[in-house]
Amino acid sequence: MIKFLKKERVAIYIDGGNFYRRLKDSEINFPNGVKFDYDKFIDFLLRKRKLVSRRYYIGIVRDFNGSEKSKKLVKSQQKFLSELEKAGFVIKRGKIVYDDGSIREKGVDVKIATDLIIGATDNLYDTAIVVSSDTDLIPAIKYIKYKNKKVEYVGFSHNPSFGMIKESDLRRLLLSEEINKFKKL
DSSP, X not given: XXXXXXXXXXXXEEEHHHHHHHHHSTTTOOOTTOEEOHHHHXXXXXXXXXXXXXXXXXXXXXXXXXXXXXXXXXXXXXXXHHHHHHTTOEEEEEEEEEETTEEEEESHHHHHHHHHHHHHHTTOOSEEEEEOOOGGGHHHHHHHHHTTOEEEEEEETTSOOHHHHHHOSEEEXXXXXXXXXXXXO
């Protein structure tokens, strides 16, 4: 009798704001105007496993003051998210809160945590790849491990989250040389 090995099912969860800020760190310094190739990045993360879901979480920019800069940011983000949707991403939208000149995302980590837990509970994946260094996700990660799911943490070598490293089954810390492979030409 021939036994067929079940291909590992993988769901990828990208914290867009967190990822973008890390790309812009001085250690990585991903150039403005150069696009990031998310398709190549997904293939890199999968390593020939079966992709069951790719999700991108982001706070939505809004035109808060009517300026040209504000309008340009809104339009640019909408175009970017539309391109991701065409590439097969599910976009999960949070809010951006503007407080006295500072900008904060609201609701993004809660959406990621909820989707991680639902995916584990409903047996939608075998492994969750979490592209975020947000330690607020650790309780959800502990729960999905309790549900016998694996967690891969993807972060940046120059600024890793030691909490995420500790709680994950596998960790991949990206080097700036690796990031350069994902520049869209």
